[in-house]
Amino acid sequence: MKVVVDMNKCQDHGQCVFAAPDVFSLDDAGHLVHVSDPDDALRDEVEEAADVCPLQAIRIEG
């Protein structure tokens, strides 16, 4: 599974961090960082993260 975040859309709400803390996190400056090729076992939480992104900036490929 590939996770793509449109950083032009992302406004660092951090909702994805609550949904999928193994994949998304905020750095010390409060900006989003993510794992781009997480294990498929994490699919449910990544889908949840994509759902709760206020900017709908998260896309799952494959």
Next chain:
Amino acid sequence: MSPRIVVAGASMAGLRAAEQVRAAGWTGAITLVGDEPHMPYNRPPLSKEVLAGRAPFESLAFRPRASVADVEWRLGRKAVAARLDRRTVRLDDGSVLSYDGLVVATGMRPRRLRCAGPAAGRHTVRTLDDAQGLRAALTRPGARVVVVGAGFIGCEVAATAVGLGVAEVTVVDPLPLPMAGPLGELLGRSLRRRHEQRGVRFVLGAGVAGFAGDDRVTGVVLDDGSVLPADVVVESVGSVANTEWLDGNGLDLRDGVLTDPLLRVGGRPEVVAVGDVARFPNARYDGVPRRVEHWSIPTDSAKHAAKGLVGHLHGDEPELPPFAPLPTFWSDQHDFRLQSFGAPLLGKGDVRVLDGDPDGDVLVGYHRDGLLVGVVALGGQAVAAAAARYRAELLRQPALTV
């Protein structure tokens, strides 16, 4: 006939409901009925990026999951009646859909001011078409804008108008402070100051008596008889639940659709309500049924309702916990953000500054019976992130009882 779930409402709540009944194992047919011509799209940008001209429709449209690629969309159609005892829904083209399961996701429409005066020049912001029409009006040179209602939408629109270069932007509200209803006085005062510093004018403690003008609005008449000149009026005075189509089924429709703790309607396990039309008790708080118009609710409620609905339709009544979402909302205005976790409304009587200062970045806690029930950050990204750190504490709190 193959089994079918009908989803009345094709906005975010309807889409999430369709996706979640699939995720819960429903392989039968799904029909979504929506009165807008558009596929489901994200509404928060309407009062901000769309008004500002920075977001085309493609950037707002949700990307439906692959699991719902086969659903039937009836767009530009609305449900006008239902017979829950016969499991049918009638649409405005006269067609009748029979269902095995029904999802009520018809949402809200803007409340309108019922006062005398012309209709032209008066706007609301609920749909894409609304926002595009308002943008065209705001970008006419020399437009004078009066926003009626100092809630979140009104204040977002005022901020966006100032950002577009509109010279005269006035917000009118009968309450003494903006957004004080949900947030209390401390943040209300701070928000008023921030807006005024950025060019928004407030006329507070004033009601609207009517609109001046013949064919088009030329001003807003206040209840003391004074007139605020205006070419563009935005009415942001709350919303009304779209439930008329459910009349005649013995349901409690006083403010949205009353549900039980599993989001079921009228004691019927095959009918659920999701999104901001659902008036549900939140087991996390006092159990009083309330509608919650937060962006997070359609997704949360769809997920919960779908499990119960599909379980029932498959003949196994699952033991589900009551719906107990942690409310979350945000609002972007000018260069600052409000970020809320929990239920500040329930703790407005005991408001404490947790960090920072109301003139800068500030983090505010709302308490009930000494317990933290809500946290709101106002300011930049760092303080919004700080609010998020209280989320875990809010999730751990015992249920409130009254």
